[in-house]
Amino acid sequence: MSFSSFDRKKENSPQPSQWKLLRQELLKYLECFLMAVINGCQVSAPPNRTAAMWEDFITCLKHQDLVSSAALETQSCYLLTKTAVSRPLFLILDDNFYYQSMRYEVYQLARKYSLGFCQLFLDCSLETCLQRNGQRPQALPAETIHLMEGKIEKPNPEKNAWEHNSLIIPSTTCSSEASLKLTDLLLTALENPVTYIEDNVEQKKADRIICSTNVLHQADQMLRRIVSQTMKEAKDEQVLPFNLKLLAEELNKLKAEFLEDLKHGNKKYLCSQETVHIPDIISFFHYEKDNIVRKYFSKPH
Incomplete structure (x- = not known):
């Protein structure tokens, strides 16, 4: 069977920031179906759900003859069909x-x-x-x-x-x-x-990769905001256009160095710390940023 991105059929497409929540909700629905198949019971709707999205999910199951439109539908419960309990059953997540x-x-x-x-x-x-x-x-x-x-x-x-x-x-x-x-x-x-x-070493390695990806994304967003705010302050201080250009180049270069360092785990700016924390990254970036800013305007930041 195949689950495609049925939620995209809606006229009002979600914003990028909402996609993660929608994916996680869809995985919860998928887990409900898996539990029903494994335990040989009915597919029950989770208590916390988006009505329209759950309806689309059930419609997808019906179209592929995996649940029936029984009277239990009024109770948010659906009976599995023979197709659903047959073996083997392949679930295709198409995205x-x-x-x-x-x-x-x-x-x-x-x-x-x-x-x-x-x-x-x-x-x-x-x-x-x-x-x-x-x-x-x-x-x-x-x-x-x-x-x-x-x-x-x-x-x-x-x-x-x-x-x-x-x-x-x-x-x-x-x-x-x-x-x-x-x-x-x-x-x-x-x-x-x-x-x-599983082997704990492999599991921890995979979890560490996920964590590093999230930290890198958060750091990138926050450093962008700091650079943007600093440039705004420089314009307010009426720094000359030529110097503004130089300041922007230096700040963006600094940001790129920080992110590259985090990506490869060199921890150049974090000394010997084993765990990377966002506040530490921001603190070190502010320190290096202030050293650059002093060359262009004297107002403390």
Whole structure:
């Protein structure tokens, strides 16, 4: 069965900041369905849910003959069909999942219930993406496609042990060889469910990667705001345009150095600390920033 991004069919598309909450809510719904299949019971609606989104989810299950429209529907409970309880059952999450951390959330769910897990990455050139997007009834802005191309993270089994069961194929490929590889991928996942008890070293490594990604994103947002505010203060101080340009270059260079340092874990600015904290990053950045600012205007900050 396949779950696509049904919530995108709504006329009012969510803002980027809301997508994470929607993904997490969808995973909760998926878990409700998994629990029903595993335990052989009814699919019950979670207490905290978005009515329209839950309705779309149930509609998706009905279209694929996984739940029935029984009288219990008035009680927010749905009976599983023969299709749902048959074996094997493949669940396909059809979305971009452009960040590795997004896919890791699905992996955690598979591990929780000892299910098979695999990833299929369709490698597509930017030019082909733009061409296909232009043929859609409701095309996305070209800038969105360019932005996605810069963000998307391919599976990296060498770095992430949990991504070892992954297949990367060109999206233009439609050969018998590609079909056989896909079949092997699905069978391997089916025959080798993820076990809940894993090597703690691997688990901690994966968790650490997720944490580092989040810290880097938060730091980037906060440092951008600091640079923006500093430039505003410089303009208020009537710093000459030429010096404003130099100040902006120095501050952006400093920000880039901080983020690069965090990304590679060099901790140049954090001395010997083992754990990276956002307040520490901001404090060190302010110290270095103030040293630069003094060259252009004397007002203390």
